[in-house]
Each structure stands twice: as structure tokens, then as C-alpha cells.
Amino acid sequence: MGEGVDARFNSKLREAFGSTPFILTKFDKFMNWVRGSSMFMLQFGIACCSIEMMHTYAVKHDLDRFGAGVPRASPRQADVIIVPGTIVSKFAPRMKRVYDQMPEPKFVVGMGSCTISGGPFQEGYNVIKGAEEVIPVDIHVPGCPPRPEALVYGVAKLQERVANGETSPVTVKPYELEQFGDLDRDELVQHLASQIDEEDLVMRYNWAESP
Amino acid sequence: MSLEEPTPGSATEVGVTEQGLDYDAIESLLGDLVVGRESHVNAESFVVRPDRVAAALDRLKNRAGFDHLSCVTAQEYEDRFESIYHLKKYADPTHEVNLVVPTGRENPHSQSGNAVFRTADWHEREAYDLVGIEYDDHPDLRRILLPETWQGHPLRLDYDQEQPQVVAFREHANPLQQDQRDDDTDTMFVNIGPHHPATHGVLHLKTTLDGEQVADVDPDIGYLHRCEEQMCQQSTYRHQIMPYPDRWDYISAGILNEWAYARAAEDLADIDVPEYAQIIRTMSAELCRIASHMLAVGTFALDVYGDFTAIFMYATRDREIVQNILEDLTGQRLMFNYLRLGGVAWDLPDPREEFFEKTRDFLDDLPAKLEEYHDLITGNEIFQLRCVNTGVLEPDVAKSYGTTGPVARGSGIDYDLRRDDPYGYYPDLDWNVVVEDGCDNFARVLVRLREVEESAKIIEQCLDLLEDWPEDDREIQSNVPRTLKPENDREIYRAVEAAKGELGIYIRSDGTDKPARFKIRSPCFSNLQALPEMSEGEYVPDLVASLGSLDIVLGEVDR
Numbered sequence: 001m002g003e004g005v006d007a008r009f010n011s012k013l014r015e016a017f018g019s020t021p022f023i024l025t026k027f028d029k030f031m032n033w034v035r036g037s038s039m040f041m042l043q044f045g046i047a048c049c050s051i052e053m054m055h056t057y058a059v060k061h062d063l064d065r066f067g068a069g070v071p072r073a074s075p076r077q078a079d080v081i082i083v084p085g086t087i088v089s090k091f092a093p094r095m096k097r098v099y100d101q102m103p104e105p106k107f108v109v110g111m112g113s114c115t116i117s118g119g120p121f122q123e124g125y126n127v128i129k130g131a132e133e134v135i136p137v138d139i140h141v142p143g144c145p146p147r148p149e150a151l152v153y154g155v156a157k158l159q160e161r162v163a164n165g166e167t168s169p170v171t172v173k174p175y176e177l178e179q180f181g182d183l184d185r186d187e188l189v190q191h192l193a194s195q196i197d198e199e200d201l202v203m204r205y206n207w208a209e210s211p
Numbered sequence: 212m213s214l215e216e217p218t219p220g221s222a223t224e225v226g227v228t229e230q231g232l233d234y235d236a237i238e239s240l241l242g243d244l245v246v247g248r249e250s251h252v253n254a255e256s257f258v259v260r261p262d263r264v265a266a267a268l269d270r271l272k273n274r275a276g277f278d279h280l281s282c283v284t285a286q287e288y289e290d291r292f293e294s295i296y297h298l299k300k301y302a303d304p305t306h307e308v309n310l311v312v313p314t315g316r317e318n319p320h321s322q323s324g325n326a327v328f329r330t331a332d333w334h335e336r337e338a339y340d341l342v343g344i345e346y347d348d349h350p351d352l353r354r355i356l357l358p359e360t361w362q363g364h365p366l367r368l369d370y371d372q373e374q375p376q377v378v379a380f381r382e383h384a385n386p387l388q389q390d391q392r393d394d395d396t397d398t399m400f401v402n403i404g405p406h407h408p409a410t411h412g413v414l415h416l417k418t419t420l421d422g423e424q425v426a427d428v429d430p431d432i433g434y435l436h437r438c439e440e441q442m443c444q445q446s447t448y449r450h451q452i453m454p455y456p457d458r459w460d461y462i463s464a465g466i467l468n469e470w471a472y473a474r475a476a477e478d479l480a481d482i483d484v485p486e487y488a489q490i491i492r493t494m495s496a497e498l499c500r501i502a503s504h505m506l507a508v509g510t511f512a513l514d515v516y517g518d519f520t521a522i523f524m525y526a527t528r529d530r531e532i533v534q535n536i537l538e539d540l541t542g543q544r545l546m547f548n549y550l551r552l553g554g555v556a557w558d559l560p561d562p563r564e565e566f567f568e569k570t571r572d573f574l575d576d577l578p579a580k581l582e583e584y585h586d587l588i589t590g591n592e593i594f595q596l597r598c599v600n601t602g603v604l605e606p607d608v609a610k611s612y613g614t615t616g617p618v619a620r621g622s623g624i625d626y627d628l629r630r631d632d633p634y635g636y637y638p639d640l641d642w643n644v645v646v647e648d649g650c651d652n653f654a655r656v657l658v659r660l661r662e663v664e665e666s667a668k669i670i671e672q673c674l675d676l677l678e679d680w681p682e683d684d685r686e687i688q689s690n691v692p693r694t695l696k697p698e699n700d701r702e703i704y705r706a707v708e709a710a711k712g713e714l715g716i717y718i719r720s721d722g723t724d725k726p727a728r729f730k731i732r733s734p735c736f737s738n739l740q741a742l743p744e745m746s747e748g749e750y751v752p753d754l755v756a757s758l759g760s761l762d763i764v765l766g767e768v769d770r
Contacts, residue, residue, distance in 0.1 A: 043408050047435055047766055048461035050412070051506070052545060058527035073408045089376060090358045091405065091413055091434040098406050120454065123445070124438030125365040125372045126357065145545055183377070188362055192377055201380035208373040 028165065035079070035105065036163030039068035039155065042078035042102065047085025049112040049145040056148040068155050075101040080158070082151070083137070086114035086121055087128040089205050099135045107167060109154055110137040113144045120144065129210045138167045178202060224276035232306050237275055241267055249311055252478060252703035256295070256309035261321040264312055265348070268296065268327040276300055277308060280328040280613050282704065282732035284717045285338030287368050292319040292344050296331075297704045297717070297732070301610060301624055304632045304713075309704070314344060323349040330613035333740045341366040341440075356433035356769055366441065398426050405434045409514050409755045412765035414739075418754065425754050428743050436769040443729035448476055448695040449552060452729075457546040459733065460709060460767045463502040463534060466495045466541075467709040469550040474634055475705035475716035476552055480697045485686040486636075487677075488554035493636040494673035495540060495549065497666040498570075502533040503710035504659045504666075507762040511656060512588055514759035515597050515752075522587050529580055532573050539566055552695065554688030559677065567678055574667050574674075584660060589653070598652035602745040602757030605650060612741040615734050616712025617662065618761055621655035623648035628708040640672045652753075652760040659762070694724050704732075711735050711762055733767040 017023065023030075041063070045053070056063050063069040072078040075098050087095060099106070110131050113119030118129040131137055138161070141154035161167040181198045183189045196202065226236040234255040238245055244267045247258035259267045271277040277298040284295045296310040314321050323346035324331035335346045336355040343364030346352055354361060360378045363370050399420045404410040413434035419427040439455055446452045456468035470492060477484065484492075509526025516522070534544050539560045541549040549556050560566050588594055604614070609622040619626050627644040629637045645661040647654035699722035706715030712734030721727035738761045745761075746754040 044406060045408075045412055047412070047437075048458055048545060051462055055527060055531070059524050060528070060531050075406075086435060086437050088434065088436055089361075089378075090356075090436065093378070094405050094413075094434070120458070121437040121439075121442060124441055125370070126436055126438050147544055180377075180379070186375075188374055188377060191362065196377075196379050203378045203380065205376040205378070207375060 032165040033163050036159040036161075037067045038070075039080045039107075039159060039162075040070045040072050040078045041068060042075055042081045042098070043071040043073045044081055044098070045084060046087070046091070047114065049084035049115070052145045052148055053082055053084045053111060053151060056151045061148040061152055063152060063155060066152065066156055066159065068159060075099070076103065078102055079105065080107045080109060080155075081135075082109045082111050082155075083115045083131045083135075084111040084145075086119065087131055087134065088126045089128065090126075092128050092134045092205075093203065095131075096134050107158055107162060108135055108137045108139075109151075109158055110140045111151060111154070112146055113142060116140050116142060125207070128205070133210060178204065225274055227276075227306070232308070234308070237271070237308060240274055241270055244270070247311075249309075249702075251309055252701055253705060254307035254309055256311045256702075258311045258313065261312050261314045262347075264294075264296075264310070264322040264324050265326050267310055268298075268324045271298055271308065271310070272327055275308075276302070277306070278610055279304070280324070280330050280334075281706065281713060282715055282717060282730065283324070283331055283334035283338060284704075284728070284730040285342040285344050285366075286719065286728040286730075287342060287366070289368075291316060292321075292342065294321055294335075294338060294344060295702075295704075295717070296324060297715070301619075301626050304626070304628060304706075307704075319344045320347055321345070322347050323352075325349055328613065329608075329611040330737050330740060333736065340364070343367055354433075356436040358433070365438070397421060403755075405431075409758065411510060411759070411763055414758075414763070414765055414768070416754075416758075418751070420751065423750050425746050425749055425751060428746055428754060430739055430742055432739070432765070432768050434769065435765045437766070439770040440729050440731060443731075444726055447724045448480070448697070448726065449691070449693070449724070452476075452726075453550065453552075454546065454548045457548060458766060459731065459770060460503070460711060460714070460735070460764045461545065462506050462710070462764055463530070463537070463545055464499045464710040464764075465545070465547040466492070466499045466537075466549055467503075467707065468714060469547070470496055470635070471705070471707045471709065471714040471716050473550045473552060474707055475703055475718050476695075478705055479701055479703045479718055479720060480552070480695050482553045482691055483689045484554055485689055487680060487685050488687050488689075489636045490673050490676050490680075491555050491559065491687070492550060493640070494670050494677070495537065495547075495555075496635070497669045497673075498533055498537055499547075500666045500710050501663050501670075502530050502537070504663050505530045505533070507659055507710075508584060508588065508656065511756075511759040511762070512594075514755050515594055522584075525580075525583060525587065536566075536570055536573060539569070551688055551691075553691040554686075556687075558685055558687050563678075567674055570670065570674060574671055577663070577667050581660060581663060589657060589660065595653065597752060597756050598656065598760070599649075600651050600653075601749055601753040602652040602760055603650050604741055604745050608744050609650075609741065612744070613737040614712065614741050615737065616708070616710070617655050617658040618712065618738045618741070620644070620646045621658045621760075622650045628706055628713055632706070634707060636673065636676075637669070640669050642668045642672075652756050655760040655762075696720075696722060696724050698722065706732065709734060711764065711767065712738065714767075731767075731770050733770060735761070735763040735765075735767045736770075739763050739768055 115131045118127045121127045139158045180202045225240045226233045245257045249256040279299040282297040291313045294312045300306045340354040403416040405413040405415040415431035417429040456472045457465035505526045509523045512522035541547040606622045642665045697720035702719045704717045706713045715732035717730040718726045719728040745757045
């Protein structure tokens with residue numbers, strides 16, 4: 001044991017390390033372990049799933065026990081965004097902005113069927129068919145809504161993957177920004193051509209071709 | 212008894228008789244405005260010309276006493292567009308009348324009812340957004356649920372859902388990027404939401420601040436518009452629609468919502484519900500109400516104190532207990548899908564004694580817990596400073612906006628559909644309608660806390676009844692045809708008292724097994740509309756408190 005340390009500091013971990021106060025590991029590995037062990041979650045409520053997400057943070061399930069229970073109201077202080085609910089066309093760009101504001105490295109847990117695929121509302125005229133059209137998702141937690149236990153499992157899995165340096169963002173597909181002039185001149189574009197500046201970037205929700 | 216002063220002239224309301232309503236008298240009151248008459252399942256309807264809407268509404272409101280515009284439904288037929296104004300009375304919601312306004316297929320125009328009922332403002336904007344009827348004299352006719360750039364009106368018959376939508380980047384440019392200072396004014400524009408912990412979901416408040424005071428607030432909704440009406444219109448009556456109501460007001464008020472659909476569809480298709488099933492429905496609905504009010508109070512405290520610890524945790528602790536009971540009953544924690552047309556999905560769980568014991572334990576503990584809430588919330592000085600005499604909503608303003616539920620009852624309006632338009636097993640039980648006449652944020656919270664007590668009373672009586680119910684008479688569902696096809700062109704508007712207020716459903720059948728038009732009148736939609744009235748001139752934290760006291764759920768506002 002090191003000198004001057006009282007009994008309270010002589011934990012099991014300390015015993016396992018032996019008498020040396022040094023650990024030898026790769027820096028990357030250490031950083032991954034650190035990241036996985038202290039997840040700062042964005043306080044982000046969209047729909048039904050957010051009620052179960054609140055329960056996950058609250059007394060009975062207590063996500064804090066897993067080192068992932070610091071809900072932050074600002075995206076600048078968070079590194080995990082749980083997307084709990086249906087994303088519709090009006091909200092998608094706002095969610096992307098919130099995601100963009102989070103510092104790197106950042107991780108996404110997609111909670112519930114709507115975030116995965118649009119869920120029960122997939123056939124709606126306004127519903128984005130999954131968060132992955134907008135931001136890359138690391139873990140999907142299925143359910144409508146998933147129980148708090150399921151979300152805890154999903155977050156724990158994410159932590160495990162982050163700690164192993166395994167998590168890799170999925171490529172974001174059809175939601176795209178493009179020059180207005182590059183668009184196919186279909187009926188809608190013809191109609192809008194007079195109103196939109198050709199230099200302007202546009203975002204296109206392609207309902208027919210999204211999965 | 213109502214706490215309001217009796218308004219002069221209410222005794223001489225046109226058309227009120229001992230038996231109910233005399234529609235001929237109302238027709239003669241409307242006189243030359245009426246061009247036709249229709250029978251809906253809920254009430255008689257008068258057809259008026261599209262340029263005489265305001266006059267007809269005005270006569271019905273001021274001479275016949277129909278002071279509650281519940282809902283405005285717009286729909287498209289093969290040969291015309293139609294807006295229906297569903298009118299009721301706060302004093303007696305069984306007195307109903309509908310105003311039908313047909314307009315031609317080409318370039319549909321109709322006069323706005325906004326001058327008579329403020330609640331028509333948002334409802335007509337929604338009708339414009341989704342169906343595409345234009346309302347003349349409307350102060351602010353723009354899209355409300357869909358983005359401003361949206362092409363087409365999705366609930367039209369010829370709408371192509373596959374067409375892509377294009378949004379220019381400048382539509383999403385950050386409004387805070389540039390310096391917004393204006394030399395002429397001292398006000399500042401601030402966005403609150405759509406990602407903000409105090410907006411209870413994805414609500415966007417465009418606020419204009421004068422120092423710390425709110426000069427103007429414009430709620431911008433539609434960030435959770437999940438096309439619920441369309442989803443219901445493409446589902447069959449019998450089984451496919453029932454899961455959707457759970458997702459309107461998702462704060463575990465599922466059974467209350469399901470009941471709204473069940474009530475409308477059962478009346479539409481003449482289905483009976485066995486008494487035993489009615490008791491189970493009543494009990495489970497009140498359990499949902501408790502769960503919903505618990506979260507309302509918990510998140511309200513979160514707004515006022517910014518406190519993610521004590522009160523919120525107390526509230527979720529108690530909600531967990533209710534959710535466990537409901538999970539035993541229905542098999543799901545949040546989306547119950549428990550009601551069926553003509554009854555409920557299954558009987559109480561086995562062993563029944565365990566279920567009764569569990570529920571009774573919860574009810575026994577409830578008074579002590581409510582004491583705790585009163586200690587923590589209503590007895591707290593900080594809370595009182597933030598809530599007493601802030602967010603004031605006067606009764607006549609509240610009525611004009613068509614607010615219902617705890618918001619209306621907090622403004623002294625004695626209106627509760629469980630008692631005034633009885634359904635389920637409520638008329639046979641002993642309970643009271645909670646009314647507070649404070650008209651402020653504090654009164655609305657008090658109403659919710661006291662309503663929990665009344666719900667507990669109802670559940671207790673239901674438990675007694677269920678416990679003594681003879682074993683061979685436990686009929687949970689009546690005989691319902693395998694495929695429900697209500698007669699062609701039957702129209703109905705029916706409402707129940709959900710946790711947030713009057714949740715109404717309008718259904719028009721077209722002879723098939725799917726509704727031709729399914730319209731949801733959500734209480735939160737009308738309640739939220741009153742927010743600018745409550746918060747202009749107040750401080751920003753009071754705006755947040757007012758918003759919290761309305762207890763909105765965006766799933767229900769946007770549908």
C-alpha cells in the first residue's frame with residue numbers, strides 16, 4: 001500500500017493492483033474504459049418512450065447505478081442521446097441540430113419501434129421511418145415502448161461496446177442535403193422552382209424510397 | 212353545484228324543454244340561416260351557408276346557450292368539402308347541436324367562427340392544414356401541424372402520400388445566429404423548445420420578451436404530428452384502431468383514451484357493454500387517471516423547482532405502483548390495449564384476491580402519500596410564490612377557448628363529463644367533481660391532487676362491486692360481429708372525461724369496416740391554445756409554470 005493512505009482507500013481494486021500505484025495500459029483502451037464508465041445522457045423527450053425513459057432514470061430502475069445517470073439538459077454537456085419516440089418531418093432537422101451540438105465522441109441509443117422504423121406510424125404521411133435517416137444510431141432497443149429494463153440493457157450494452165472501442169456509427173442514408181439545382185425536376189420541384197433560390201441547399205424527405 | 216354566477220338569460224335558453232332539446236325551436240331561432248337539416252347519431256345538425264357561419268354560431272352561443280365549441284371537423288366528400296362545428300353547453304353537455312357547413316369542391320372557402328369562439332382559431336388552422344379548407348376572416352390562417360413548406364393537404368382524397376417533400380435549408384437556419392437586435396424595440400425574441408426540459412415534450416414556444424416579462428408567446432406545435440387520424444382511418448373498427456388511442460395521451464392514460472374510442476364506436480354501431488365490464492372499465496380508467504395526475508404533479512414540480520430529485524421521484528414511485536397494478540390487469544406497462552368494443556379484453560387476473568389486496572393496499576397508502584405531496588408542493592412557500600395568482604385564466608376566457616378538465620375546473624367551471632354526460636358505471640357511484648375557483652396555476656394543481664382522492668373513492672367502490680360479483684355472471688364482452696360495418700353515412704361525436712379533459716371522437720362511417728373520417732378532439736389542444744392568454748405580461752418562470760399547470764401531452768396536441 002502507498003503511504004499515508006488510511007484504510008478506507010484500501011479497496012479490493014487496490015489489492016488487485018498490488019502495491020504499485022501505476023497501471024500499465026494503452027491510452028486508447030483507458031480512454032474507452034473511461035468513456036464507457038461515465039455516460040452523460042441528454043435529457044431528450046419526444047414521445048411515449050420518454051415516459052419510460054423517465055422511469056429508467058427514476059427510483060425503481062435507476063440508470064445511475066450503471067454509471068449512466070447524469071441527465072444533462074444541454075447537448076453541449078452530453079455524450080449520449082437517447083432518441084425516445086417518433087420523429088416527424090418537422091422535428092427531424094431540429095433533432096439533427098441537437099445531435100450536431102453534442103461534442104465528440106457521441107453515441108446514440110434508439111429507443112422504441114418508432115425510432116427504429118417509424119413503428120406503428122410507419123404508414124403515416126409525416127413520419128420519418130427511423131432515426132437512422134437523420135443521425136447514426138449505435139444501439140436499437142425495440143419495444144413499443146421498451147420497458148425500463150430493456151433500456152437499461154441497451155445502455156449497458158452500449159457502455160460495453162464503448163469500453164471495448166467497438167461502437168461504430170451506421171451510415172446515414174436518404175435524408176440528404178443537396179443543391180436545389182441538382183434535384184430531379186419532378187412535379188414538386190417544378191412547382192417550387194419559382195420560390196426557391198437555386199443556390200439554396202435543400203433537404204428532401206423521400207417517402208417513397210425510404211425503407 | 213356550480214361556483215359560477217348564474218348568467219342572466221340562461222333561464223330563457225331557446226329550445227330547452229323538460230325532455231331535452233327541442234331542435235325545431237333552435238331551427239326557428241336560426242331562421243333563414245338554415246338551409247337544411249341532418250341527423251347525426253349524437254345530435255341534430257343544421258346546415259348553413261359558408262358565408263353565414265359566424266352569425267349562426269353567434270345565435271347559438273348567445274341566444275340558445277351553446278357556449279362550448281368542442282370541436283371543428285373538416286372532411287372531404289366526393290362532391291364537396293364540409294366543416295362541422297360541434298357545440299355543447301358547459302352547464303349541460305348532453306345538450307348538443309352540430310353546425311354543418313358544406314363548401315364546393317373547387318377552391319373551398321368558408322367563414323371563420325373565430326370571432327365567436329376563440330377555440331375555432333386553432334381548429335380551423337388545423338382544418339386548413341390537413342384538409343385544405345380556407346376560412347375567410349381568420350386572423351392567422353397558416354399551417355399548424357405540418358411544416359410551412361409542406362405541399363398538399365394530406366387528408367384530401369387525392370393526396371399522394373408517396374410524393375417527396377422538399378424543404379429549403381433557410382427554413383431551418385438558426386434564428387439565433389444573427390444578432391436580432393432591432394433599433395425600434397426593446398424586446399427580445401427567444402425560442403423555448405422544441406428541445407427543452409420545461410416544454411413537456413417537443414413544443415416550441417416563440418416568445419417575445421420585454422426584459423424578464425413575456426410580451427408575446429406563440430406556441431408552435433406539430434413536432435409530434437404522427438398522423439393519428441390517418442392511421443385510424445385506414446384501420447378496421449373492431450381491432451386495429453384500439454392500439455392507437457393509447458398513444459395519444461401516452462402518460463399512461465391509455466384506458467381513458469381507449470374509452471373515448473370505445474364509446475364513440477359502440478354508440479355508432481349500437482353495441483352494448485355488460486355491466487361487469489363497465490365496472491372494470493371504470494376502475495381501470497380511474498387508475499389511469501391517478502397515474503396521469505401523479506406524473507402531471509411530478510413534472511410540474513420539476514418545472515417550478517427545477518428539481519429532478521425529491522418530488523419527481525416521489526411521484527414516479529407512486530406511479531410505479533399504479534403501473535404495476537395496471538400491468539397485472541392488462542399485461543402491459545404503458546400501452547394497455549385493454550378495452551375491446553363491447554367490453555374488455557380479459558377478466559381480472561388470477562388469483563383475484565391478490566389483485567384486490569394489491570389495489571387496496573395502494574388505496575390505503577394513498578391518503579398519507581397525498582399528505583406528503585401537500586407538504587412538499589402546495590405547502591411550500593417557493594411554490595406558492597410561483598403559482599398563486601400567476602397564469603390567471605378567467606372563466607369566460609377559459610370557456611371561449613373551450614378548455615376542459617382540470618384546467619377548466621381550476622377556473623371554477625363545474626364541468627365533468629363523467630357526471631354531466633354519464634357513461635360507464637359513474638352514475639351509480641358516490642364521488643364528487645372537484646372545482647376550485649382560484650383560476651391560477653395553484654388552483655389547477657390543487658384540482659389534480661384532490662381529483663386523485665376522488666378517483667381513489669371510485670376505485671374503492673368498484674373493487675367492492677367486483678369482489679362480490681357472482682362468479683357465473685362475469686361477462687366481460689358482449690356479442691360483437693366479427694366484422695363491424697356500421698351503416699353508411701352515420702356520423703357521431705362522443706366524448707369522455709380523460710385525464711386532461713374532454714377527449715372526443717368524431718366518426719363518419721361509409722358502410723365499410725373502416726371509418727371514412729376519424730377526428731380526434733384532444734383536450735390538450737384547446738387547453739394549450741389558452742396559454743398566451745395566461746402568460747402574457749408574466750415573467751418567464753411563470754410562463755413555464757403556466758405551461759406545466761396546463762399538463763399538456765404533445766402526443767395529444769399534435770395527434
